[in-house]
Amino acid sequence: MSEVKNILLVGVGGQGTILASKILTSGLMKAGYDVKMSEIHGMSQRGGSVSTQVRYGDKVYSPIVGKGSADVIVAFEEMEALRWLDHLKIGGTMVINDFRIQPVPVNLGNAEYPEGIIEHLKGICDVHAFKAAEIATELGNPKAMNIVLLGALVKSMGGLDDIDWDAEIEANVKPKFVDLNKKAFHAGYDL
Amino acid sequence: MKVIMSGNEATARGAYEGGARFASAYPGTPSTEILENMPQYGDSVYSEWAPNEKVATEAAIGASIAGVRSFCAMKHVGMNVAADPIFTFAYTGVTGGFVMVVADDPGQHSSQNEQDNRNTAKSARLLMLEPADSQESKDFMKKAFALSEKFDMPVLFHVTTRTCHSKGIVELGDREEAAVPDYEPKIKKYVTAPANAKVLRATLEDRIAAAKEFSNNCEFNRVEMHDTKIGVITSGVSYQYAREIFEDGASYLKLGLTFPMPDDLIKDFCSKVDKVYIVEEMDPYIEEHVKMLGIDCIGKDVIPKYDELNTDIVRKAFLGVEPDTYKSDMATVVRPPALCAGCPHRGLFYCLSKRKGIMITGDIGCYTLGMAPPLNAVHTTICMGASISQGHGASIALKDAGKDTKVVSVIGDSTFFHTGVNSLMDAVYNSGSNLSIILDNRITGMTGHQQNPGTGFTLMGKEAPEVDIPALCKSIGVKDENIITVNPNNLEETNAALDKLLAKDEPTVLITRWPCVLKKFSQQDLDEFPTLHKTQCVIDQDKCKNCKMCVKTGCPALISTKDNVVVDYTSCNGCTVCRQVCPFDAIEEVTR
Structure with missing residues (x-):
């Protein structure tokens, strides 16, 4: 029996973690894996911290990723990477979008956004950081940064190259955004 | 398939x-x-x-x-x-x-x-x-x-x-x-x-x-016999956590039909294992039943009676081990949810936050977030529809005790239809004096945009009659002159209505009518609110004195640092609340 793989997508409500994980799980299912995915809806969507958890293998029981067990964490925002660090498996990879969203307490001057998170994390674990928003903007729309990150995630996981990700993008995004998202996926994959 | x-x-x-x-x-x-x-x-x-x-x-x-x-x-x-x-x-x-x-x-x-x-x-x-x-x-x-x-x-x-x-x-x-x-x-x-x-x-x-x-013998309840040193009785998602942690090192009685409970099946399973663990979320529902059958078991002695269960909790509770993890001494800042940029509730809560000596009873919905800093303009949340009835009770009690605190109740359109209508009847029938504010954002917002009796459409997509909120309030007995409808993004209009209605000593109703910014607008919305999403705000950095007055509206589209404040153009929807509170006319509304 192959070991169950664990992926965490973490970010801020509205960043598109759910679409990225939808494409991911659909591709994994077609590749023959048992897949479970877990997300939380509701109040936290209004700008709060959000997480989507994906697990795949021959047989998956629990739908959630425990502490110290994520093979890859994809952080759509840098402080969210720090918040979820304890969920990364020892030896796992942290894919980080070099991008900040100020939480309300920082905006109000009641707290300071921690400086140097990415450098700090590089001293702790394997980090793959880049500016997904800039890459997506160059491709035509900053909102496609979620798919840039998905491409980088697929590369980091390894062993998923046989899946037809272009077909999954076609099946899950609106026709007028298909080309943009395919480019975004490959840009993230090729980094 | x-x-x-x-x-x-x-x-x-x-x-x-x-x-x-x-x-x-x-x-x-x-x-x-x-x-x-x-x-x-x-x-x-x-x-x-x-x-x-x-x-x-x-x-x-x-x-x-x-x-x-x-x-x-x-x-x-x-x-x-x-x-x-x-x-x-x-x-x-x-x-x-x-x-x-x-x-x-x-x-x-x-x-x-x-x-x-x-x-x-x-x-x-x-x-x-x-x-x-x-x-x-x-x-x-x-x-x-x-x-x-x-x-x-x-x-x-x-x-x-x-x-x-x-x-x-x-x-x-x-x-x-x-x-x-x-x-x-x-x-x-x-x-x-x-x-x-x-x-x-x-x-x-x-x-x-x-x-x-x-x-005792049905497809919903299943026994999985493996190692018999431990027998786990569980139900729902807790089964997945238990199965993940104990693997084949335990046997399982996985219950799917849990009322009535299968007494004979439980007794039989427990007789075949050395120790019985109960893995369940929240209350000791299964555990109390198993104990009532006279069977020793371990459950809530080690698993918390509240909060969501997960594999980490089950592992620590029964096996006493925790996974190796990376650790950091760098602290994160909490990221609480907030009213969206352009949320039509912000203007109203900003106006309420500036008023002293009022009690604000709240309700269940996105607008519960009016409680959060910097607005701090919701003082209670108990259950659906409670804002108006609580406000009524408080207004009577405060008046009776000789206090001059005015009571304002805030409730969403869908929540008003849910159970707020009955509460307004109580306030009118029993001569209360609270101001009921119905936040009509033309949709059920927090749960992700469901139609309701006020939106003009059904779940199955058919057009439907709309509840006329002012007419409904009037028929309940609120006086015509005590019902005002405003655009909550217009602070002057909203404040004028609040001044007028808070001066009254009888039940009053303010309706704030503007669509949720995340809503997929109907043709009717576009006709009624032609300026929706047409403009954005920009800060003229030459005029801006960095006084942070705009930031005190709590809008997440305003990015504030020590040096300045800028508008995030990807999230601003042009509600203009920030422009209206700027003392230096430094914020302009431009075409999007």
Whole structure:
């Protein structure tokens, strides 16, 4: 029996973690894996911290990723990477979008956004950081940064190259955004 | 065919396959997507949004009595609203199979309390099914209707946030049609006058006894024998956590039918293992029953009685080990949810936040977030519809005690239709003096944009009559001159209305009418609100003195640092509240 793989997508409500994980799980299912995915809806969507958890293998029981067990964490925002660090498996990879969203307490001057998170994390674990928003903007729309990150995630996981990700993008995004998202996926994959 | 489905999508699919013909619900996280997924089966199943959970339950009960397989769905606290009909419907039993889907929220991801409704099934005496993943959600729901008919009992279909919102692979099946009998009155069964109800109460015990016999040997309860040193009894998603942690190092009694409980099956399983562990979320529902059977077991001694369960908690509780993790000494800043950029509630709450000496009673919805800094303009949240009735009680009590504190109650459009209307009746009938503010954002917002009796559309996409809120308030008895409708993005207009209505010593109503910024606008919205999303705000950095007045509106589109404030153009929707509070005219509205 192959070991169950664990992926965490973490970010801020509205960043598109759910679409990225939808494409991911659909591709994994077609590749023959048992897949479970877990997300939380509701109040936290209004700008709060959000997480989507994906697990795949021959047989998956629990739908959630425990502490110290994520093979890859994809952080759509840098402080969210720090918040979820304890969920990364020892030896796992942290894919980080070099991008900040100020939480309300920082905006109000009641707290300071921690400086140097990415450098700090590089001293702790394997980090793959880049500016997904800039890459997506160059491709035509900053909102496609979620798919840039998905491409980088697929590369980091390894062993998923046989899946037809272009077909999954076609099946899950609106026709007028298909080309943009395919480019975004490959840009993230090729980094 | 295999597809990936959330538990909620699978429950909807199960209802379709199980021959349901009628569905009703009031939206509530984590249950909302069950009914949202019904219109795709519209050729076979009629589905609707009801104004509240009691109404949804009663409508589905009516369909069952008419001979049709039916169901209703709600979040856990909705069960409290629906308790009145279901406690009696348990006595009468069903004609068409009847299922009440109740979604608990362990860990309170999106709820004001955490209640374990497995206790409700026991207390109301309803058959209870507990699926553990999406496949079981589909399969159990499909079989629930026939089960309800077999024992002449309603089914409580107990799910939790984690089963509702997790996705897994589901093997689909075909729909099984159930014949609809010609209607015949069954007065002794359905008129619960005491003479009939006493008889029904006695026969209910016979029905429960028959179901208990069935529960000992049914497909919903499953034994998995592996190593017999440990025997785990569990249900729902907790099974997945236990299976993950103990693997084949334990045997399992996985319960799917948990009221009535399978006593013989439990005794038999426990006799075959050395030690019994109970792995369950929230209350010791299974554990107390097992102990009542005289069996020693370990459960809530080591697992917390509250919060959501997970593999980390189960591992630590029973095995005493914690995983190796990376650690950091760098602190993170909390990221609480906030009212969206351009949210029409912001203008109102900004105006309220500037007023001294008022009590602000709140309600359930996005606008609960008006409580958060920097606005701090919601002082209470208890339950759906409570803002106006609480405000009424407080206004009478404060006045009686000689205090001059004015009371303002804030409630959303959908919540007003849910149970706020009754509260306004109370305030008017009993001469209260609170100002009721109905935040009409033209949709049910927090749960993700469901239609309601005020929006002009139904769940199945048909056009519908709209409740005329001012006319409704007037018919309840609020004086015409005490009802004002404003655009809440216009602070001057909103403040003028607040001044006028707060000066009154009688029930008054302010309606703030502007669509939720995240709403998919209807043609009617575009006609009524032509400036929607047409403009944005920009800060002229030459005029800006960095005074942070705009930031005090709490808008997340304003990015504030020590040096300056800038507008994030990807999120600004042009509500202009920041422009109106800027003392230096440094903010301009430009075409988007």
